[in-house]
Amino acid sequence: MSSRDIYVRGFDESTGKTTPSTTCPDCDGTIRTVDGEQCCEDCGLIIEACRLDRRGPRTFCGDETEKRRTGGPRTVTRHDRGLSTTIGRKRDARGNAIPSKKRRQLARLRREHDRARFRSKRERNLAHGLGGIDRLTAQLDLPRSVQEQASSLFRTAQNENLLIGRSIESIAAGCVYAVCRINDVPRTLDEIASVATVGEEKVRNGYMVLNRELDLPVPPQQPQEYIPRLVSAFDLPCRTERRARDIATEAVEADLTTGVNPAGFAAGCVAVAAAKQGIEVIQRDLADEAAVSPTTVREHRDTLWSFLGR
Incomplete structure (x- = not known):
């Protein structure tokens, strides 16, 4: 052959x-x-599909006809776009132990390298903000795409001089919240503030600055986005989720969700759907999961009962 x-x-x-x-x-x-x-x-x-390529990662230097295998691809999640150097500590590249004299020399090199990583204060602020975004997305278990978009948004905010007079952590948390809103990822301000180093008010201010100055394409939040998470938290059946979605869709079409907290309204839809199917769900637990008060869940529940004609 x-x-x-x-x-x-x-x-x-x-x-x-x-x-x-x-x-x-x-x-x-x-x-x-x-x-x-x-x-x-x-x-x-x-x-x-293409099988495994064991030749390693590639980077293209200018002309794409010249292909060199020099390391991983560039990324916007690092201040130097991933072109950084990592100095080892106790073992070399082959796994052998490094002598004590060589370790002391590497420690001195590592110290001088850390001092020379940033060429300006602007680059240091960028690294600080991108590190905060990395930590937030990891603690919130957000996908890699959200981290990359939030990092790009933070770079844009810095280029537009939006960091002047504002906290870097608040802008970084605002970038994460804005990207979650743009990509329909159900995360509330309270959730992001719970893992951020700043309070909820500063996270909200950072998001409002980004939305106002950069004119972000943020769609309005809908209660349907929060229903799957609430149903999963209480291990409710799929039929309850479908019924809650139908109730939320009917309420949106009837303009009952105007000016209300979408997470709290979603909790009210889940409470009504579970009650219609004979499933007991404690309102306080629903309120805690949706980051609202039990009174909010109860008010939305009563509104939905009246709307559905109990």
Whole structure:
């Protein structure tokens, strides 16, 4: 068998991609290869994906024809975009123990390296803010995409001189909250303030500054965004979640959610849905999970009962 026959359906190690075939085996559509993955343009069927590339990460220096393998890709989550140096401590790259004399020398190098990491106070503030965003997203268990978008938003805020006279932590927390709002990730101000080093009022001020000065595309929050988290917290069945979503949708269409806390209204929808299905849920526990008072949950519950015609 010739090498051509192998690469018609196999993996081409010289390019890191699978060679394209002619037609889709499912719908006879056109096959295209993108990033080592064959897929059909008509039905979207994935024919074959690129296997492991054991040659390591790549970076392109200017001309893309010159490809060097020099390390991981650049990232906006670091002040130097990931092009930093890490000096070891007790063991070398092969895992061997470093002698004490060499460790003292590395300690001195590490100290001088830390002093020379930042070229200006502006860069030091950027590193401080990006570090705060990294910590917040990790403690809130947010996806990597949220951290990257929040880091880019913090860089934009610094370029627009929004950090002058304001706390770096408040702007960093405001960036995380703004990105959560933009991507429909249900996180309240109280949740972000609980893990931030500043209070809720400063987090709110930081978000308002970003929203006002940068004109962020923040959509209004809807109660439906908070229902899955509340249902999951109390291990309620799927039918309760569906019923709560239907109630919330009807309430939104009737303009009952105007000017109310969406998390508290979602708690009221869950309480009504659980009561209709004979499931007991304590209002205080719902209020604690939604970061509102039990009175708020009770008021929304009564409003929904009247709206649904109990």
